[in-house]
Each structure stands twice: as structure tokens, then as C-alpha cells.
Amino acid sequence: MFESAIIRVYLYFAAGLLLFAGTAIVLLKFVLKKNADHAWRSFRGWLIMIPLVVGAILLGREATIVFFGLIALYGFTEFARATGLYRDWLITGLVYLGIIALTVLTLIPPPDATEPVLGWYGMFMALPVYVVAGILLMPILRDRTKGQLQLIALGMVGFVYIGWMFGHLAFLANGRNAAGSILFLLFAVPLCDVAAFTFGKIFGRHKMRPNISPNKTWEGSLGALAVGMALPWAFRFSLVGFGTRELILAGIIVGIGSQLGDLSISVIKRDIGIKDMGSLIEGHGGVLDRIDSLIYVAPLFFHMTRFYVGL
């Protein structure tokens, strides 16, 4: 359900954060005369993204699901363009269809439902079977072998990782506490990123994964985990039905998962040899650079919630 009281708290919180960050940048630039251009560009990106996301959530369940569906489509486009999968229109097109199907399955009830149910959960979970089977079929239809394993594998990662795993965030919109869970993730995950960055800047000594992401340190990572563990308690009002066990699990998922999501996209980027996944959002790179942590966290949080609290 899209509880307006919860949305309102997050709105105030978002406005407060933006105000705080804006003031900090102004101070940095004009009082301390530091170079704040990067922070400013990143801030402007947030100024566009936050109203878009909050607007979609305020419009309700359907708008939220379609909004996340479009983000998944665009994210996959970036992935396909970066890896070169985009040149194979058949597999790319199939993954597009798969992501559109996921969005539809999130919207419609199961055909055999006897009472009102939001979203066709069973088919949503089973869809990767059909999409993977479809992707495997493509080289067979065209009688090709050369380079096909690469295309098949890229198509599967594209669908399962970017489409389906991220799609869980949209499916959360069908929950009893839809707005609360989605907004919690949308706020907690970037806050963990910020914590990792800040703790790393202040205390960072020991590089964590120098090959993948040379700027990340163990100190920053532990700081992010600490913040991640604290956030579910701080946002307890929006996690309806969560007890101590669920809050701890949510903290672990957000604190560790968001960093692993970040590193996972970094592995892909490093392997391809690119810096950003795209250039849609000023100061943030591509859509995938922004949602990398969410992709990893959303399905873990989703299944933990569904198992212990019920969706």
C-alpha cells in the first residue's frame, strides 16, 4: 500500500538532505574556496532524480512499477551498448521483451486468483526460465556457433541481473507496505554509498580490492556496514512488521549488499575497460552506475521480507 504518511516523512527527509548538501557545497565553494565542481554536478543530478522517483511513487503503484520497468530497460540498454551485445538485435530484443513481460507480470494478478492479488508472483519468479530458454534458442534458429556463448551469456546476465533482480524492486510495490519498503531501499542504499565514501576519505588506509576499485578501503567498507546496520533502526517507522531479527538482516543486506552491488558493476566495467556505464545523469554516469547497489540489494531484501514478514 502507498501510505501517504510514510511518503511524507521521506519527502521531508529528502528535502532536508538536499538542503544540507546544497548548503555544504555553497560553504565549500564560497567560504572555504575549495573546488566543489564535482560535488555540484552530482548534486544537480540528485536534484533531477529525487523528484522523478518521488513523483512516480506519489502517483501510486502502477506508476512506480512502470517507472522501474523503464529504468531496467534503460539500464539494460547501457549494459548491451557497453558489452557490444547491442549489435545482436535478436538477443537484445528478446531481453527487452523479457523486461517488458516482467513489468506486465508485476502489474497483473494471476489468472487463477480467486481473491484480489497484486502481481503474478509465480510467473515473475519463473520468467528467467523462459527467457533463458529463449536466448539459448536464438543461435539454434540461426544455425550459428562463432561467438555465440558470449552473446548467450551476456543476454542472460543482462536479463537475470539487470532485468529480473532489479525487477524485485518494482515487485515490492505490490506489498502491504510498498512505499515504506521501496523508499527505505532508495534512501538507505545511497546513504551507505555516501558512508563508504566518507569513511574511506577520513580513515581509509587499507585498500580493499585494488584491482576492481582502487579507491575503496576496508575502513570505508566497515563504516558503510556500520551505517547500513543502523539505518533500518533509524527508518523503523517505514519497515512495518519488522522485529529485531528482520532489522538486523535488513542492515546486513543493505550494509554489505550495496557494496557488493557496486563492486559487481565495477568488475564488469573494468573487464570491458570503461569508466562509466553511460552518461545519462550528469555527475553520476549512467543509470547502471546509479542503480548498481540497488540491483544487488533489492532481491535480497525482497526475499528476506517475504520470508519473515510476508510481502
Added chain:
Amino acid sequence: MMEDWDYKPVDDFDKTPIERLSVFPRQPDMFWYGVRFAVHAVLRLWLKVWHRYRVVGRERIPEDVPFVMVANHASHLDALCLLSALPFPAIQTTYPAAAKDYFFTTLPKVAFSAIVVNAMPFDRKENPRESINLCRELLATPGHALILFPEGTRSATGEMAPFKPGIGYLTAGTNVPVVPCYLDGAFRAWPKGAWIPRPFRLELRIGEPLAFALESDPKAVAGRLEEAVKSLRVDESSSRLENPSTT
């Protein structure tokens, strides 16, 4: 150790979606492919209904090899009419050359040229040589085709201007088939300066493809093509009486 995978990011990878529109050779983009197909489906219907558009000699369009279509140029309808004479999927791989200084200046024009017309930006003012080289590269790739208007600009009177030798530089000494075409009625339907196309009949006559493997003089090539296009300019009234079975 497994052999490295060969990732090839698209060439316009670091560009924003708007910047990408002006990139040529155009990179594959499923979204714009879809939009282009949709627009052209409507366009073909509109040409048929509004202009009673007819194509004579469609079977002369080469199959499976890169080719160039050349035609007279009297209106903005020309490129769209020629594209509409091709098999539907070919609109994604056929590029009408369009003046960079006119069609690739403002965002609405760029969007229309890139998405609807699938135009190739041709730098006729500053760097025509480079643009011709780009054409040559395109024609070396199987499955591609070009549409050129060798007069260089739209006719202000409806009369054909002499062909510029650029088409000769491109095709002299090569086996690339050049298909002469004459579009009849476009000047009446949408002359320079008119706001919207008027419902006059349009007819495209496609001639036998020519190749200039043994010709070395670009000007001679341009001249022969000009003649070939002119020879398709049969009298307006006689084309009406033409036996429909030849279409």
C-alpha cells in the same frame, strides 16, 4: 586460461542520447529502429493515400549488394519517396545523403534527419572529400545502400540542374551499381517554400542500374547518370497511359 572475450562497446558509447543522434555511421539502436519502422509504416500509407504514390521498375533495385540510388531533387519528399520504394527492412540500412549545413544544425532537424530520414550528414561545404570517403566506406559494407541527389540542392524551378561530379568520384572505377531514378510530381506537390505537401500524384520511375568499373573520369560518370535520370523523365501525360502491367 580461457581466451579473452571480445567486448566491442558501441562507437558512440560515451555520448549522451541527444549527442548520439548526430553520430555517423549510426550505431545500432533498437529503440530508434522501432520508431523508424513505425513512422515509415505511416509514411507509406500516407504517400499511397495522399499522393497516390506509384513505383515503376521496383524489380531493378539490386538485391544483396551495396548500391547507390541517384535521383532528381525537387522537394523534401524525395528522400522519403525513395526510401518508400525499397523493401521495408531496408530503411534501416539505406542512408540518404543530406546537407550537414542544413539538416544537422538544430536539434529538431537533427532528430528528424537521423530518426525519420536515417540521413547521412554530407558536408558539402567544408569537407566534401571526407564525406565521399565515408560514403565509400559505407558501400564497402554488405547490406548498406545510399541515396544521393547529385544536383546538390533542391531545384527552385522543378527543372533538373546539372549533376555534380561527386557521384563520379564515388563510383568511377568500381562495380557498385548505381540506380538512376526519376521522381515525378514532387515539385508540384511540395516545392521549396511551401508549408505542407499538396495532394498531387507522385510517381517514381526506376531505371536499369549502371556500373562504372571502366570509367575513370568522374565528370563523365556524372554526365551519364544525368542522362540516365533525364531519360526517365517521360512526358507526364504518357506515363498516365502506361500499361499498369509494367509496374
